[in-house]
Amino acid sequence: MFVLQIATAGLATGSVYALIAMGIVLIYKCSGVVNFAQGAYAMIGAYAAYGLGSLGLSPLPAAVGAVVIVAGAGALTELLVLRRMLKAPVVAVMMVTLGILIFFRAVCLAVWGADPIAFRQIFPPGSVQIAGVFITYNYVAAAALSIVLSLGFLAFYRFTPMGLMQRCAADNSRAALAVGIHVSNQVSVAWAVSSGLAALGGVLLATLNGLSLGLSSIGLVAFPVIVLGGLTSLMGSLVAGLLLGVLEAFTDGLLTPALESWFRAHTSIYSVGALQHVVPYLLVGLMLLVRPQGIFGRRGTERV
Amino acid sequence: MPARPARSRALVLAAVVVAVAACFALNRFGAYLVHSVAIAAIGALALNLLTGFCGQISFAQGALVGIGAYTAGNLGNAGWGLGAILAAGLAGAVASLVIGLPALRLRGLYYAIATLAAQFVIEYLFKIAEPITKGFSGLIVKPLVLFGRTLASDQAYAALAVGVLALTWAALARLMRTNVGRAFLVVRENELVAKGMGIDVARTKMWAFVVSGFVTGVSGALLVFTHRLATPEAFELPLSIDQVAMIIVGGQGIWSGSLLGAAFVVLLPEAIQRVGEAFDIAKLLFAMREMAFGLLIILFLMFEPRGLSALLRRLARWVAGAVSRKAPATASPAAASAEPLGPRATLAAPNTRTQSGGST
Numbered sequence: 001m002f003v004l005q006i007a008t009a010g011l012a013t014g015s016v017y018a019l020i021a022m023g024i025v026l027i028y029k030c031s032g033v034v035n036f037a038q039g040a041y042a043m044i045g046a047y048a049a050y051g052l053g054s055l056g057l058s059p060l061p062a063a064v065g066a067v068v069i070v071a072g073a074g075a076l077t078e079l080l081v082l083r084r085m086l087k088a089p090v091v092a093v094m095m096v097t098l099g100i101l102i103f104f105r106a107v108c109l110a111v112w113g114a115d116p117i118a119f120r121q122i123f124p125p126g127s128v129q130i131a132g133v134f135i136t137y138n139y140v141a142a143a144a145l146s147i148v149l150s151l152g153f154l155a156f157y158r159f160t161p162m163g164l165m166q167r168c169a170a171d172n173s174r175a176a177l178a179v180g181i182h183v184s185n186q187v188s189v190a191w192a193v194s195s196g197l198a199a200l201g202g203v204l205l206a207t208l209n210g211l212s213l214g215l216s217s218i219g220l221v222a223f224p225v226i227v228l229g230g231l232t233s234l235m236g237s238l239v240a241g242l243l244l245g246v247l248e249a250f251t252d253g254l255l256t257p258a259l260e261s262w263f264r265a266h267t268s269i270y271s272v273g274a275l276q277h278v279v280p281y282l283l284v285g286l287m288l289l290v291r292p293q294g295i296f297g298r299r300g301t302e303r304v
Numbered sequence: 305m306p307a308r309p310a311r312s313r314a315l316v317l318a319a320v321v322v323a324v325a326a327c328f329a330l331n332r333f334g335a336y337l338v339h340s341v342a343i344a345a346i347g348a349l350a351l352n353l354l355t356g357f358c359g360q361i362s363f364a365q366g367a368l369v370g371i372g373a374y375t376a377g378n379l380g381n382a383g384w385g386l387g388a389i390l391a392a393g394l395a396g397a398v399a400s401l402v403i404g405l406p407a408l409r410l411r412g413l414y415y416a417i418a419t420l421a422a423q424f425v426i427e428y429l430f431k432i433a434e435p436i437t438k439g440f441s442g443l444i445v446k447p448l449v450l451f452g453r454t455l456a457s458d459q460a461y462a463a464l465a466v467g468v469l470a471l472t473w474a475a476l477a478r479l480m481r482t483n484v485g486r487a488f489l490v491v492r493e494n495e496l497v498a499k500g501m502g503i504d505v506a507r508t509k510m511w512a513f514v515v516s517g518f519v520t521g522v523s524g525a526l527l528v529f530t531h532r533l534a535t536p537e538a539f540e541l542p543l544s545i546d547q548v549a550m551i552i553v554g555g556q557g558i559w560s561g562s563l564l565g566a567a568f569v570v571l572l573p574e575a576i577q578r579v580g581e582a583f584d585i586a587k588l589l590f591a592m593r594e595m596a597f598g599l600l601i602i603l604f605l606m607f608e609p610r611g612l613s614a615l616l617r618r619l620a621r622w623v624a625g626a627v628s629r630k631a632p633a634t635a636s637p638a639a640a641s642a643e644p645l646g647p648r649a650t651l652a653a654p655n656t657r658t659q660s661g662g663s664t
Contacts, residue, residue, distance in 0.1 A: 034413050084606055091361045094416060095552055096605045098545065103598030110591035220541075223417050231413070268435055278428040281421035288406050288418050 004133045006253040007246055012139040012208065014245015015146035019201040020218055021225040021237035022150060023194025026157075029170035029232055030190040032090070033082055036097040038198050039219020040104035045070045045199025046206035046215055047108050050119060059122040067199045074195025075188045082191075083184060105216050116212035123207065142204040149200065150238050153193075157234065166190060224280035228287055244280050252276040320470040327463035335458035337574065342465035343526045345566035346472055348550040349559065350519035353476055355548075356556035357485075358512040359492030364403050364419040365547040367426035368517055370539030372396045372524025374430070374437050377445040377534050385449045389525040396521020397514045399426075404513035408506045423544055430536035442535040445528050461530040468526060469563075472519055477559055484511050492557075549597065553604050555611025564612040572596065 020038055027035045048066035053059060077100060085093055123141040127134045157163040168176040169186035176183050202215055225244055229236025252275075259272050327338055347369055354360050376392035384391070406418040430437050437443055448455045448464075455461060479485045487508040490498040498505050528534045546569055554565020573593050580589035608615055 034416075081602060081606065088605070088609065090413060091355070091359075091416070092605050092609060094361070094413065095548060096602055098548070099598045099601030099605070101598070102545070103595055103602065106591050106594030106598055109594060110588060220420065223420065227414070227417055271432070273428065273431050275428075278425055281424045284421045285406075285418065285425070288410060288414060288421075 002253070005135070006249045008133070008135050008143070009139055010246035010249025011242060012143040012245070013205070013248065014242040015143045015150070016201045016204050016208075016241075017218070017222060017225050017245055018150055018238045018241025019146045019204075020198050021222040021229065021241050022153060022234050023197045024219075024222055024226055025229075025231065025234055025237050026166075026190050026194045027187075028226075029234075030166065031082070031187045034090070034094050034097065035194070036094060036219060037077070037100040037104065038194070038222060039216040040101045041070050041074055041195040041198035042202030042205065042218050043108060043213065043216040044073065044104055045202035046119065046211050047112055048199070049203045049206070050112075050117060050211055053120050059120050063122060063200070063203045066203060067196045070199035071192040071196035074198075075192040077195075078188050078191035083187075101216060101219065105213060108213060108216075114213060116210050119206040119211040121207055122203070138207055142208055146201065146204060149197070153197065154234055154238070162189070221277075221280065224284040227284045228280075244283075247279060247283075248276040251279045320467070323470075324463045324467050327466055328459045330459055330462065332458050335462040337571065338462040339458065339465040339526075339530050341563075341567045341570045342462065342469045343523050343530065344547070344550065344570050345563045346465070346469050346523035346526065347520055347547050348554065348562035348566045349469075349472055349476055350516040350523065351547050352551045352554075352556065352559065352562045353479075353488075353519070354512050354516040356551055356558070356561070357480065357492060358488040358509065360404070360407055360509060360512060361416045361548075362403075362419045362516075363416060363541070363544045363548065364400075364423040364426070365520060366539045366541060366543030367423045368396050368400055368403075368520040369524040369527060369543060370426065370430055370534070370536070371399045372521030373528035373534045373539065374443065374524075375521070376525030377443045377528045378436065380448060380529060381446050383449075385451070388448075389522055389529075392525035393518040393521040396524065397518040400513045400517020400520065401510060404509065404517075407509055407513070420541075423541055427536060427540050430539060437534070437536065440536065442533050443528075445532045445534065447532065448529040455529070458530075461526070465526050465530070468522065472522070473559055473563075476515075476519070479515065484508065488512055549601055551611075552601055553611055555613035556609070558610065558613045561611045561613040564616070568612065569597075 020042055023041075024035050024038050027033055045066050048069050049059075049062045052062035052065045057065065081096060081100065082093070085096060088096075121138070123137045125137070127136040128140060129135075157166060165176070165181050166186055166189065168179070168181055169183045173183045176186070198219075201218070205215060205218060222241075225237055225241045228244065229238070229240030256272055256275050259275070263272060327335060330338060347365060351362065351365050354362055372392035372395060375395040376388045379388035379391050403419060403422040407415045410418060431439060433439075448461075450464075455464065480488070487498065487503045488511075490501060490503055491505055491508050491512075495505050498508070527538075550565035550569045551562060552565070553568050554563070555561025576589050576593045576596075604611060
């Protein structure tokens with residue numbers, strides 16, 4: 001029973017990871033930009049929802065408003081910064097997004113301060129009982145919402161005309177230009193969609209774990225997800241996100257206590273600390289050595 | 305690049321000696337600023353070698369500084385002197401090589417993520433390996449004993465840091481004039497071309513990792529002896545990002561950029577803190593500092609990817625141009641004094657372009 005409880009908690013956080021990772025993959029596919037700032041959009045999303053809430057909006061409209069605001073911020077970032085760096089080397093672009101992350105963190109720090117804030121719950125308190133396991137509505141709702149949204153997003157990408165244009169722009173931007181797709185605008189759309197997704201992920205995470213500046217580090221947690229899933233596969237990030245979420249939960253719930261009791265018995269080490277946050281990176285190290293293209297990714301051919 | 309004439313080499317040497325000696329004339333706060341900048345600059349030189357000259361981005365710089373610091377701290381407590389610093393360099397070199405191994409197969413983004421993973425794993429190890437690192441309570445380090453003399457004052461550490469900085473700078477600049485150094489540049493520009501020229505790309509990268517890791521380890525050793533305390537928080541990701549920011553702001557692929565960037569990144573918060581204390585708005589200013597930091601990274605990469613040193617160089621040229629235009633009579637001496645700089649600047653131009661555009 002305990003195992004089942006851990007697994008559901010893991011699925012809930014994992015599905016949020018997936019949501020955020022999908023945004024990074026979307027931007028990468030479309031424009032080749034690796035977005036380290038994704039965590040920043042998650043963080044602003046949560047803070048914006050909190051801010052709108054304190055202006056008097058009820059939680060749900062506040063969350064929706066936050067997603068819209070952050071989507072706009074994402075599109076604006078693309079217009080103001082990344083569109084001007086089209087010809088810059090990959091590494092420079094990567095560092096620019098890092099600068100964006102630092103900047104947005106500082107903005108939130110200036111406005112809301114460094115202390116954690118109690119986040120108003122969107123979902124009603126209480127819990128459901130499934131097969132003898134109690135799961136709070138929070139987790140159920142977060143998991144359900146982000147999985148449904150991820151699937152919806154995949155469907156949008158697969159079946160709508162806009163999704164088709166997105167895929168065209170991602171696949172071959174020159175050919176897309178030739179058939180009359182405004183590729184730059186598609187990239188802006190990708191930024192708006194992915195930062196909107198991140199904002200929603202941020203709001204959901206804040207309802208699970210509370211609101212603090214630490215939320216921005218979710219963007220870095222998303223990188224193991226992307227590497228595992230394959231940098232170019234949206235489906236891959238969904239699967240890898242869920243997988244890593246569950247893995248983290250099991251590490252926290254089962255592996256850590258076991259390891260600690262062993263360490264205490266045999267060495268002078270008393271605690272293994274936040275092992276669950278390191279496991280994804282260990283996995284990534286292995287993955288990069290064995291199969292760099294990820295579970296679902298394709299090995300790309302590199303041109304000179 | 306041709307070897308410098310003997311006279312200018314002697315001038316540089318004299319300047320370094322004067323700078324080291326001047327450290328003893330500083331007050332404590334001045335010495336603190338000098339050793340903070342110098343130690344950060346040594347780390348930035350190492351990162352510049354790896355990123356600016358060889359094209360391998362790294363986010364594991366903080367972890368490498370930490371490995372150097374813990375190695376030196378423990379050995380220093382066991383009574384080692386100069387040996388502790390060298391051992392820290394070796395430990396950094398080995399760790400850097402291990403972190404770099406994936407880079408033999410991976411490129412660009414994937415390698416960046418691998419270094420990020422290494423950074424997180426190593427900073428985690430710092431926290432839990434209590435027998436070695438003393439965990440969160442921190443490793444307390446005895447003062448450094450060099451050649452039978454105990455270094456006790458901030459001034460002494462500032463002088464040591466400036467001396468090591470000069471030595472490192474000279475050694476790295478010399479390295480870039482060897483075949484290995486030239487191979488770095490080709491690998492940065494395009495790995496396939498490097499292969500075509502018969503350069504062993506894997507071995508070249510390994511050289512870059514080893515040398516850069518050694519220098520980073522040494523900077524960690526200096527850091528720990530100067531602060532006498534090593535805590536895991538000091539070596540977390542923000543330190544890596546600070547170092548990356550230093551070479552961006554200062555100038556990638558330009559040695560003086562490392563020093564300029566380090567000075568900028570270290571002194572900016574100090575200056576802001578002073579102002580904040582004076583006006584009692586320290587908290588807000590701390591946020592402003594971070595904001596300025598992020599914004600500067602963005603702006604430099606967008607508008608001046610070659611950083612402060614390129615900016616200063618351009619400014620100097622502009623001033624020289626303005627002077628010669630205003631006073632045509634004095635034009636010939638101005639032109640004559642600019643001449644020795646001319647050929648070197650043009651020669652340096654291909655070296656100082658940022659990053660490879662090879663694999664996109």
